[in-house]
Amino acid sequence: MYSQVKHIFFDFDNTLWDFEANSKKVLNDLIVEFELEKKCQCKADSFIKTYILVNDDLWALYRKQAITKDELRSSRFTNTMLYFGYDDLTLGLKLEDEYIARAPHQKELVPHTIEVLEYLHKNYDLHIITNGFKEIQHIKLSTCNIGHYFKNIIISEEVGFNKPDERIFEHSFTLANTTKEQSLMIGDDWDADILGPHKIGLKAIYFNRKNKGVSNNLVPEIKSLDELMEML
Secondary structure: OOOOOOEEEEOOEOOOEOHHHHHHHHHHHHHHHOOHHHHHOOOHHHHHHHHHHHHHHHHHHHHOOOOOHHHHHHHHHHHHHHHOOOOOHHHHHHHHHHHHHHHHHOOOEOOOHHHHHHHHOOOOEEEEEEOOOHHHHHHHHHHHOOHHHOOEEEEHHHHOOOOOOHHHHHHHHHHHOOOHHHEEEEEOOHHHHHHHHHHOOOEEEEEOOOOOOOOOOOOOEEOOHHHHHHHO
């Protein structure tokens, strides 16, 4: 199935860099420092779950270019607090600044990331395609020390198109001097990393790490990154 593949394009957040674990660590610190349990009258776990839902919804809008980067950043903490009936825009913006300053410096990777990259880079050219913000993603890659495995780091904000827009994939093929027939996309986001590539005939593998109930008859699926070493 993958005999033609010479280039592998990875998503970054929650595929290699453990966004969920790193984010929760920073969020827990902020909740304690800014007494958010008291202010919002909720437990830390409840605040974090709500923040994740709010953040996911805002990112979905951002991918569709329905909101701007600034709107996303100014809304996620403020909207989370509003859910619990606490209205404080100044605090919401302060929390956002603190989060952005701290989160990219967290180092937790998804299990098996290093061993899989070490295995794959010997036989394939590896690249990253991410919808994250440019200043944040470069810090993350430097901090977790995996940037050297990749030939190209394609960041949507720098390219001007977000996954699943086919133009970011076409740009990536050009940058890597390859074709979709010689390429493979691996990621955890069904819409951005799987449906996008599927629409243009790009092979993909769905990293269903959280066992999401997606009706998948389109592409192979893995639950752990080390499964890739048996497939590629």
